[in-house]
Structure formats: C-alpha cells, structure tokens
Amino acid sequence: MKDLYLVIEGQNNLKCLLSVKMPVDDPKYSKFGKDFFDDEYINDEVFKYFDRYFMYLSDEFTAWYQQNEEEAWFDLRLGDDGKMYAVAGDSEGIKFLNEVIYITLDYLDHEINFMGSEKDSSYWFSFWIDPDGGILKAADYSRSFDFYDDLNNDDAYYPMAEYSFQAALDDLVAHSDDYQNPIEEEEEEEEEEE
Structure with a gap:
C-alpha cells in the first residue's frame, strides 16, 4: 500500500x-x-x-x-x-x-490520527495544525515529541452513515485549509485594528 x-x-x-x-x-x-x-x-x-x-x-x-x-x-x-x-x-x-x-496515518502528505468512533457512529479524527495553517503535513520521523507542544490541534467527525472511511479521509484532506491557528488569527486582527 x-x-x-x-x-x-x-x-x-x-x-x-x-x-x-x-x-x-x-x-x-x-x-x-x-x-x-x-x-x-x-x-x-x-x-x-x-x-x-x-x-x-x-x-x-x-x-x-x-x-x-x-x-x-x-x-x-x-x-x-x-x-x-x-x-x-x-x-x-x-x-x-x-x-x-x-492510529496515525500519513495520508496524502497529511498527518492524521484516527481515534475510533464516537457514540453517535461518527469517525473521529484528530490532527495538529501546521504553524502556517492547515492540517500538519506528513510526519517527519526525526521530530521529537516536544515538537508538538507548541502546535494547536483540532478534531473532525464524519457520520459513518454518510461517509466511508476513505471518503471521510479524503474530505478532511480536501478541507485542510479550513483549519487555522486561532491565536495567529487573533494576533492578525489586533494588528489590523492598530
């Protein structure tokens, strides 16, 4: 594979x-x-x-x-x-x-954790947000665990009745740019106000 x-x-x-x-x-x-x-x-x-x-x-x-x-x-x-x-x-x-x-998947150049299923029968994905925005790019295995300490993270849920596992992953990657660092966004808004 x-x-x-x-x-x-x-x-x-x-x-x-x-x-x-x-x-x-x-x-x-x-x-x-x-x-x-x-x-x-x-x-x-x-x-x-x-x-x-x-x-x-x-x-x-x-x-x-x-x-x-x-x-x-x-x-x-x-x-x-x-x-x-x-x-x-x-x-x-x-x-x-x-x-x-x-389980951690490096899929289509993105690092995504599959956490299992929520009680409402949804696939549960968790991931880190890249400092530049979007889902963190595929893992570099020389990274220390400390690397992740400064990163924001987020979760996404996909109903199993509507998505296959493959379709859920593909949709998540397709919408990677929707996930941004809220702290950076707040800083940008403050700079614009000044």
Whole structure:
C-alpha cells in the first residue's frame, strides 16, 4: 500500500491483552476501512505491533502464535464501544484483543490520527495544525515529541452513515485549509485594528 504510513499506538501492557474465543465476524468487533486498508498491509502492521509488545512478554500469546503461525492473522477492528482493537486470530476465530488508543496515518502528505468512533457512529479524527495553517503535513520521523507542544490541534467527525472511511479521509484532506491557528488569527486582527 503506497502513499500510506501507519503507526499503531495501543494499551501496551499485559493487563490489557485479552485472551478471548470469538467468531471472526463477531458483530461487537467489526472490520472497518474495507474501502481503504489493504488486508495484507494491515495484517503485517498489526503483526508487527503484537510482535513488538507481546511476543516476548506474554507466554500465552507466544505459545499460541508458535502453534498457529501458519494460519495466524491480524487485523484492526472497531468495537461497538467506539474503541479500536488490534486483533489476532486463527482458523477458529479471534483469540486476542488489545485496545488501540489511536492510529496515525500519513495520508496524502497529511498527518492524521484516527481515534475510533464516537457514540453517535461518527469517525473521529484528530490532527495538529501546521504553524502556517492547515492540517500538519506528513510526519517527519526525526521530530521529537516536544515538537508538538507548541502546535494547536483540532478534531473532525464524519457520520459513518454518510461517509466511508476513505471518503471521510479524503474530505478532511480536501478541507485542510479550513483549519487555522486561532491565536495567529487573533494576533492578525489586533494588528489590523492598530
């Protein structure tokens, strides 16, 4: 999947890794972004997430993976509680769930965080506003976390009944310039009054 970089930020401790037995299509944990995410790409990225945080911390997860490596699959799901979950499963169904706090997408040269869903069934996006206005351009991975301290941020919500995940992202990027720094706008107004 070119032109997309994804980072998964989750609840990375053993207390938050849930061992479950659920069918693959459990309605409480629905697949989202079917029109956007390539299954193989998401499988690989979620596997890297589980490998990084749980392969060497959870004996149960490690044992399951070693026994099911050939048929193991990984995915991102949206829970009916509005939260996102990294999911691991095999031919029997979903075996592990871990809550994801947000995913960061570098999409069409913009850095956008997908936070999950609001109770009213809206996609919830959060993003930083560039000092020059508009949604912050795609992440520079040499940035320190302190870089974000001086930036304003904003949120956008898109009803799932009206937008697919792809359409919501495209609309957000198309309207990037609508998001401006309110402090700078106030300063400009003060300068004009003088």
